[in-house]
Amino acid sequence: MTRKTTKTNGLSRRSFIGSGATLGAMAGLGGLPFASSAIADSMVEGSILTARVYADISSLDPAFWTSAVDAMVIRCLFAHSLMYDTNSDVFEAQPSAMKSYEFIDDTHIAFELHEGIMYSGDYGEMTAEDAKYSFERIANPELNSPYMEDWATLDHVEVTGKYTGVIVLTQPFAPLLTTTLPGVSGVILPKAAIEDAGGRFSVQPPCFSGPYRIKDWQPKTRLILERNPDWTLTDAPYEELHLIPIEDPKTAELGFEAGDLDFSEISVSSIPRYEANLPAGAEFNKFEGLNYYWMGINELNDQLADKNVRRAIQLAVDRKTVVDASSLGGAVPAAGIIAPALIGSREANLYDRDVEESKRLLEEAGMANSLNLTISIQQTAENLAAAQVIQANLAEVGIQVTINQYESGTFWSLGSKDEGDQYLDLQLFLMRFSMQPDPSWATMWFTPQQIGIWNWQGFDNAEFGELQEAAQIEIDTEKRDGMYKRMQDLMEESGDFVFLNFVPVGVLNSDKVQTALRPDGEPVFYEFSPKQG
Amino acid sequence: MTSPADSPTPGAAPKPDPAGDRPAKRRGAFGRLISDPLGMLGVVLIALTVLAALCAGMTSWDPIALNPLARFQPASSEHWLGTDNLGRDLFTRVLYGARIALTVSIGATVIAMVIGVAAGLIAGYGPRWLDNVMLLIFDAMKSIPTVMLALMLVTVTGPSLYAVLLVVVLVNAPAYARMARTQTLAIRRAEFIDAEQALGAGQARIMLRHVLPNIVGPILIVAAMDIPVVVGIEAGLSFLGLGVRPPTPSWGSILFDGFSYIRESAWPVIAGGLPIVITTLGFTFLGEALRDTFDPKLGGGN
Numbered sequence: 001m002t003r004k005t006t007k008t009n010g011l012s013r014r015s016f017i018g019s020g021a022t023l024g025a026m027a028g029l030g031g032l033p034f035a036s037s038a039i040a041d042s043m044v045e046g047s048i049l050t051a052r053v054y055a056d057i058s059s060l061d062p063a064f065w066t067s068a069v070d071a072m073v074i075r076c077l078f079a080h081s082l083m084y085d086t087n088s089d090v091f092e093a094q095p096s097a098m099k100s101y102e103f104i105d106d107t108h109i110a111f112e113l114h115e116g117i118m119y120s121g122d123y124g125e126m127t128a129e130d131a132k133y134s135f136e137r138i139a140n141p142e143l144n145s146p147y148m149e150d151w152a153t154l155d156h157v158e159v160t161g162k163y164t165g166v167i168v169l170t171q172p173f174a175p176l177l178t179t180t181l182p183g184v185s186g187v188i189l190p191k192a193a194i195e196d197a198g199g200r201f202s203v204q205p206p207c208f209s210g211p212y213r214i215k216d217w218q219p220k221t222r223l224i225l226e227r228n229p230d231w232t233l234t235d236a237p238y239e240e241l242h243l244i245p246i247e248d249p250k251t252a253e254l255g256f257e258a259g260d261l262d263f264s265e266i267s268v269s270s271i272p273r274y275e276a277n278l279p280a281g282a283e284f285n286k287f288e289g290l291n292y293y294w295m296g297i298n299e300l301n302d303q304l305a306d307k308n309v310r311r312a313i314q315l316a317v318d319r320k321t322v323v324d325a326s327s328l329g330g331a332v333p334a335a336g337i338i339a340p341a342l343i344g345s346r347e348a349n350l351y352d353r354d355v356e357e358s359k360r361l362l363e364e365a366g367m368a369n370s371l372n373l374t375i376s377i378q379q380t381a382e383n384l385a386a387a388q389v390i391q392a393n394l395a396e397v398g399i400q401v402t403i404n405q406y407e408s409g410t411f412w413s414l415g416s417k418d419e420g421d422q423y424l425d426l427q428l429f430l431m432r433f434s435m436q437p438d439p440s441w442a443t444m445w446f447t448p449q450q451i452g453i454w455n456w457q458g459f460d461n462a463e464f465g466e467l468q469e470a471a472q473i474e475i476d477t478e479k480r481d482g483m484y485k486r487m488q489d490l491m492e493e494s495g496d497f498v499f500l501n502f503v504p505v506g507v508l509n510s511d512k513v514q515t516a517l518r519p520d521g522e523p524v525f526y527e528f529s530p531k532q533g
Numbered sequence: 534m535t536s537p538a539d540s541p542t543p544g545a546a547p548k549p550d551p552a553g554d555r556p557a558k559r560r561g562a563f564g565r566l567i568s569d570p571l572g573m574l575g576v577v578l579i580a581l582t583v584l585a586a587l588c589a590g591m592t593s594w595d596p597i598a599l600n601p602l603a604r605f606q607p608a609s610s611e612h613w614l615g616t617d618n619l620g621r622d623l624f625t626r627v628l629y630g631a632r633i634a635l636t637v638s639i640g641a642t643v644i645a646m647v648i649g650v651a652a653g654l655i656a657g658y659g660p661r662w663l664d665n666v667m668l669l670i671f672d673a674m675k676s677i678p679t680v681m682l683a684l685m686l687v688t689v690t691g692p693s694l695y696a697v698l699l700v701v702v703l704v705n706a707p708a709y710a711r712m713a714r715t716q717t718l719a720i721r722r723a724e725f726i727d728a729e730q731a732l733g734a735g736q737a738r739i740m741l742r743h744v745l746p747n748i749v750g751p752i753l754i755v756a757a758m759d760i761p762v763v764v765g766i767e768a769g770l771s772f773l774g775l776g777v778r779p780p781t782p783s784w785g786s787i788l789f790d791g792f793s794y795i796r797e798s799a800w801p802v803i804a805g806g807l808p809i810v811i812t813t814l815g816f817t818f819l820g821e822a823l824r825d826t827f828d829p830k831l832g833g834g835n
Contacts, residue, residue, distance in 0.1 A: 250793050269618075273796060325601040325619055328797065379774040381793030385618055388780050392599050404691065405774035 310495030344484025417452030572822025578815025615800030653713025
């Protein structure tokens with residue numbers, strides 16, 4: 001089966017109000033699967049789901065999570081305000097801990113929480129006060145959460161009752177319903193628990209409020225989640241979820257075929273093979289992923305400070321061959337960092353391969369046949385293949401490239417200012433970022449404030465920063481679309497980026513498992529269930 | 534007076550017989566070596582590897598030229614071992630990989646042996662306190678796991694052929710040093726050494742002219758047995774991305790590509806694995822045959 005995400009087109013305020021009111025009404029009528037009476041026979045005693053995750057957990061604090069794996073686990077452990085519908089081909093937020101929500105106007109959103117959502121550890125029942133604390137906590141500049149932008153225009157949350165409140169914004173905020181409330185920043189935690197944990201926590205949550213809780217964690221080996229007996233909103237079909245961190249997808253594929261895993265995301269380069277030959281007892285799904293893959297060019301490095309040199313590198317890279325070699329034909333070149341499923345997606349790049357022009361620019365910059373660069377990659381077969389094609393492409397224009405391979409921990413520290421001046425030494429690098437279904441998530445990492453954090457290119461463009469802020473509060477879909485396209489033009493114009501591809505997602509699961517996957521293929525483990533019969 | 538040949542040291546240097554006898558004895562040792570089927574097989578396998586290294590560059594393919602459209606081709610008359618994920622001819626890459634493997638394994642082993650033997654001689658022949666200090670250093674170096682050491686060095690120097698050489702030297706030199714020290718201690722009080730000292734020979738002369746020839750035999754045997762281990766270390770480091778950098782062909786990096794794409798094609802794994810097996814078996818067989826030939830406890834030697 002191949003599922004394709006379709007364009008969400010950015011929800012307008014009118015559609016927000018419409019969908020919110022409708023969903024709220026449906027929940028009120030008990031028509032939604034998460035009404036408290038919905039605990040059903042799908043809960044199978046003694047059942048265990050063994051799934052591969054690509055990394056170990058590193059932080060489960062909603063204000064400080066770092067990877068998609070953290071987000072997947074947080075989704076199981078804590079009640080979110082809203083959740084994405086896993087039965088839909090488009091990203092549709094539906095009520096979760098919030099029983100209903102309604103836009104009073106552009107900047108006021110009234111909400112009502114479900115009654116009876118309990119926190120473990122004697123932290124009591126979830127109330128509107130907890131929502132106020134949780135949302136305002138992430139927005140608080142003093143906390144310095146990397147996800148502060150998720151609540152960029154939050155003024156405050158007004159508590160109007162035990163379970164009701166109003167989110168008050170200073171300005172309209174487009175990603176509120178697309179990523180903030182259905183995402184990790186929409187998790188509601190009790191103030192007392194966070195304070196007891198010292199203001200923040202890492203991998204040992206002070207309490208749980210979701211369908212599962214942590215039973216056992218062996219770092220780098222496995223994370224075992226067990227049903228949370230206090231959870232009553234939905235089913236938690238499996239008694240235990242065993243999440244096994246396996247960094248290398250090829251290893252995971254072998255593990256799946258050996259019967260050790262019930263679910264695994266596979267490597268992009270394996271997609272064509274599984275599409276052609278599926279192992280017995282397996283099911284395969286392919287999704288047009290939102291995650292994006294590109295080559296960064298660090299303008300802060302002395303050798304790459306000249307824009308002409310960076311442009312020459314852009315023009316020298318044969319993106320089609322790079323993408324084909326790294327994905328074995330599983331992906332196609334991208335025209336930016338915002339996937340076709342979202343608003344702001346571009347149709348074409350500004351600069352395509354032009355070897356002669358590249359050579360001319362290098363000569364003009366006085367760098368003809370004298371440039372020696374490094375390309376830093378995380379050691380995977382795909383990265384290595386891409387890097388070797390880029391190495392060959394650049395050799396054609398007289399640039400010698402040395403490939404530096406790193407294991408993931410070291411790699412992800414290369415562009416960090418916190419590690420000293422090494423971020424200035426970085427030259428070329430291959431990066432892949434995960435993504436949420438709002439274009440602001442693609443661009444937020446490249447603002448001037450992110451230099452030395454996630455903006456490893458040193459891309460410093462004031463217009464880009466202003467557009468990032470403006471696009472977040474722009475409700476008009478068409479205008480917003482234009483803003484994000486302009487932002488990607490600015491990125492490419494700078495010479496700092498070579499956009500490679502969006503990463504298609506292929507997932508394998510046992511035919512004894514009913515999966516629950518978002519439109520981008522990301523698993524919602526707590527909704528997985530054993531197939532009956 | 535006792536001649537060096539009277540020393541009970543295993544693999545001791547041959548007795549200073551009349552000049553005419555010596556070549557005959559050498560031929561005899563080699564004859565015994567190749568008359569051992571395993572020894573003969575070892576020599577043949579090593580010769581194959583050396584031949585591969587010498588023939589690199591004689592195929593019509595460029596070992597680093599990419600042709601992704603021709604990826605994962607099976608073995609054929611055009612590509613004897615098929616092609617890899619980037620369409621490169623695997624046979625050509627294997628031949629070039631032989632150069633890296635032999636350079637690292639023989640080069641690093643020789644360097645490690647020279648350094649180790651020199652240090653062992655000094656420790657064994659020097660004063661007691663120096664012996665203790667050097668022994669401590671040898672043991673401390675030996676206690677560092679190879680991969681950890683490689684990671685540390687690569688972090689400092691970056692992955693390269695030189696980093697691999699350095700890792701191997703640092704890993705192996707202490708073993709040679711310990712062995713040389715033990716051998717030196719065993720013969721430093723031998724009568725012929727006392728005699729040399731009585732005749733006024735300097736310490737350097739005694740170590741180089743009298744001690745070294747008596748201890749080098751078994752060390753050479755160990756070195757031959759070490760070479761396959763070093764081939765494995767080089768391949769392992771390159772497999773982990775810590776060895777020679779792409780696109781330079783190395784058996785380890787070919788194996789990494791093969792491992793990553795084993796479901797797409799088995800040829801890269803075969804191409805990366807087979808030469809490692811051939812070379813390690815060759816040097817192992819040769820080492821064992823050398824030991825059998827020269828170790829008097831096994832009936833060999835003179």
